[in-house]
Amino acid sequence: MLPSVAGKLTPDAPLAPLVWFKSGGRAEWLFEPRDLADLQAFLQGLDPAVTVMALGLGSNMIVRDGGVPGVVVRLGKAFAGVRRLDAVTLECGGGASGILVSSTARDNGIAGLEFLRSIPGTVGGFVRMNGGAYGSEVKDILVDCDVVLRSGELVTLQNAALRYTYRHSELPEGAIVVAARFRARAGEPSAIQAEMDRISASREASQPLRSKTGGSTFKNPPPELSGGHKAWELVDRAGCRGLTLGGAQVSEKHTNFLINTGEATSSDIEALGEEVRRRVRESSGVELEWEIQRVGKK
Template identity: 80%
Template sequence: MSVAELPRVAGKLTANAPLAPLVWFKSGGCAQWLFEPKDMEDLQSFLRNLDPATPVMALGLGSNMIVRDGGVPGVVVRLGKAFAKVKPVDAITLDCGGGASGILVSSTARDAAIAGLEFLRSIPGTVGGFVRMNGGAYGGEVKDILVDCDVVLRDGEHANLSVEELHYSYRHSELPDGAIVVSARFRGKPGEPSSIQAEMDRISESREASQPLRSKTGGSTFKNPDGHKAWQLVDEAGCRGLQIGGAQVSEKHTNFLINTGDASSADIEALGEEVRRRVMAKSGIDLQWEIQRVGEVK
């Protein structure tokens, strides 16, 4: 697919764009095309005029994702600064751009004296990813704070979806395929900025103490099965420190895989599958991936 076959854009369109620098694992192949839209109108126009057969994938901070070594066909859409604004709507509600980080959202909530959004401080990602995956941590989930979201559908049309229409479950929503979240409204409750900051500090310290944040990782690898903790099942199956190539199960938190330096995405995914096999053999529980795995095997 040549640039001449693609719709004209006001933003930035890059062929064969390396995705490894854009994801936390720092591994994987290229996007056939990487599109960074100038604004919502640019995004809508591009999708409206793009061949419907061309696959489209949204990319946030790439924190909970394995990009396979063969790269991602079609177009990867990355929302930039134009989609990263956060502002209060009323005394307890924020309007958040799809490209805004959890740190920005929680800090803006603190400054506006809105409590209940502190947990977003601990999730490495953007609003778009939080909404898609029902992001959660430290007792909070997006389904508890989301009012509604604006999305651009694969055909370029705009839609507003309420929290009820997303039919949330654990780390899952029924967001339409190919839809890109461009903004969302999060509602908290009245709070004191000093108390909100104290809770954010507590969450940050807890996370620092228990997770390998200084490593090239992808966050929580597996979903917690009903009645179980994924990390405990992995540990009990003897997988702490297990290594394949440059990929390793974290010694610090066994539900994290890390790239020790030069791991391929194939190493990381193979390690995850080996962990799943060992947990099944030990406990009979079929661990499900929480990390998204996208693209083609090399």
């Protein structure tokens, strides 16, 4: 028996429509809390043995075909607000998109958050994964964040407590980011918009944005191990551009992106990624690490 909720609790919920790859199995339970109190009460009453996973926009995730056991939590409009706290600080809900955060920053003359415009996810995901692009990362702007622990307890964690490294944090297992404060610097809205436009144009020109994809597949390896080459260059040098497996393909446009060409299973996509890793290892000796989160049962 699961605790009663004020929001929406759906059994055997399809997850493929909620992730960018449009593939994968179902959630044993999908919980969309009405508000913070609803989320806390649910987690407090939930059997501690039941696993909990947060899902944002599903842009950097492979949901395996066997589905996700336990409860998947998806934050809705109640967690998607963004407001200015002071001249250079925004408070953002865990479900707010990068586009909304960067646009609100622009409107309030706050520069330094433009890079969030290029990351197709939510604040909760940015904070957990130390999201970054175009030379900036969340660790550079995060003041602190409000997190609901698996127990239902609400705590505030300072930036240092997350022990950020490249695309990684030490956020507690099962914890859900419900809000974060980002601090940057004062700027002119017109200049901020110009930088956002530059970033958008760069993404459009170099990435397969109109495909079923999951964003950057592999982390860029340390320069001392890769000879200064980024992940996409190693993949390209290994002859993987356009490589296919089932319905999955390495993008011709950007080789660090995998694509669902139509009917790919998550198994196709993950197996293609592993084949790319194998070829890069044989070609250059570099062991690529997955950046895309892979969840659920195969």
